[in-house]
Amino acid sequence: MAAVNPSVFLLTVNGQIEGANFPEYDNLYCKYCYVFGHDWTPTSGLEEGITQITCKGSLSDKLIWNFPLETTFKSTSPSGWPQLVLSVYGPDVFGNDVVRGYGATHIPITPGKHSRTIPMFVPEPTWRLQRFTSWLLGRRPEYTDPKVVAQGEGRGVTRVRSQGFVTVSFNIMTKDMKKLGKSPLSTTVSEGGLSWRQRQEQQFGSEIVSGHM
């Protein structure tokens, strides 16, 4: 299936943006995109997208999007591992579209099924007057580029307010990570020789083994 000595490994993400929990806001939609280092390239699937607008159900306080994420990346090194960046928007009292939260999480590094609850935050104006005028005019502070949320530099002493959560579930597969010597899996060998996982990998020749044992 693969070359004898591969130089790249693949990361396949199959998942969904399930929904959100924002106690104070309704009628929200979500934009997503991936941020990754320069060793990484997306090979298939969409790198960004927008969900539908959803509102809370009559029986529950949850907002559901059920939006599919299907992307594959290839890379030579785990540095710059992809992050999923989310921005949630909704209408304010006057009908303008304002940002309700930004958030980011790393794609899980181990194969298998994972669920992530991502806290969402908005940048805060520093002065109370600015807070009032921005509410009145419907122009809240926004990031010019939401990808800032995936970076570490330049965020010190920026004020934010966390006001909700988005739940995302992932099913991760990797290919040839082990052949390249990178292991996010424990390699301890049990008393009886190979572990169940290692026997499966020998038989099928790749890391496409689900995380369920």
Place this chain on the structure above:
Amino acid sequence: MAELHIIGQIIGASGFPQNSLFCKWGVHAGGAWRLLSGLKEGQTQVDNPQIGEMAYWSHPIDLHFTTKGLQGWPKIHLQVWHQDSYGRCQLLGYGYCHVPSSPGHHRVSCVTWRPVGTWQEQLAHAFVGGGPQLRSPDTIYSGADRYRLHTEAMGTVDLELGIITSRFDKFGVES
């Protein structure tokens, strides 16, 4: 040479007496370790949570180390600060934790502490804030001279760290 990737986030903090928190963090490793890529220190945003009492930072960490030995395994040290509405900052806690040594996903809860001064300093702290701080951040993660300190317990910082190791098994290391 063996390699270590640390991919994760500083999620946030809870259990502190005030909200509106930010964190100054750094990673310290021994002499045998070399950082190939990534930032090894930084400062998170200031979060004032609207729901619940946990402050969320979601600060990404992506580090690539290479090493010739196991000594000096990387440690993450943290300083949690409070910023009030006037922009003044006050130290709330110091803490450190070792980077996990086994590959895979880990949820790490790092406990924190704050130095406590004399009774006069504690009285002043109750009224105007402030308080004693460490002269150098080395004491956060080293055991030397700790016996001189008198500290009180503060809240917890949550981190989610994914560890990818490379070629450790070739050197016979089991983790």
